[in-house]
Amino acid sequence: MTISELFGKTLITDDELEWTNVEEGVRRKVMAYNNVLMLVKVTFEKGRIGALHHHPHLQISYVASGVFEITISGEAKILRGGDVYFVPENAVHGAVCLEDGLLIDVFSPLREDFL
Numbered sequence: 356m357t358i359s360e361l362f363g364k365t366l367i368t369d370d371e372l373e374w375t376n377v378e379e380g381v382r383r384k385v386m387a388y389n390n391v392l393m394l395v396k397v398t399f400e401k402g403r404i405g406a407l408h409h410h411p412h413l414q415i416s417y418v419a420s421g422v423f424e425i426t427i428s429g430e431a432k433i434l435r436g437g438d439v440y441f442v443p444e445n446a447v448h449g450a451v452c453l454e455d456g457l458l459i460d461v462f463s464p465l466r467e468d469f470l
Contacts, residue, residue: 361388380400380402383395385470389465393461393462393463395461397458398456399421399457400452400455403452404450405450414448420457421436422435422436423452424453427440427442
């Protein structure tokens with residue numbers, strides 16, 4: 356299934372979708388989206404960095420596994436599987452993967468740049 360075929364789809368299995376390589380050691384899979392909401396899985400290998408950046412979207416991320424140092428607006432904290440972080444619009448944020456892990460990111464509105 357292509358990303359464009361996901362728009363508005365209500366029942367999606369993980370094996371229908373393919374990973375996109377973002378960079379070495381970082382992969383992304385857009386799981387579902389519509390105009391106002393998007394859910395994305397992102398895997399990181401230990402030592403990989405999600406560089407500091409900002410965007411106009413709200414973001415809530417669930418640490419499904421692994422250990423990450425998350426920085427939001429200059430404040431850093433170590434988060435592990437089961438933890439969550441919230442990124443307000445335009446807040447500068449980034450991640451350093453300390454142990455191989457998986458993040459579940461939710462954006463509002465959708466990230467058109469991921470399509």
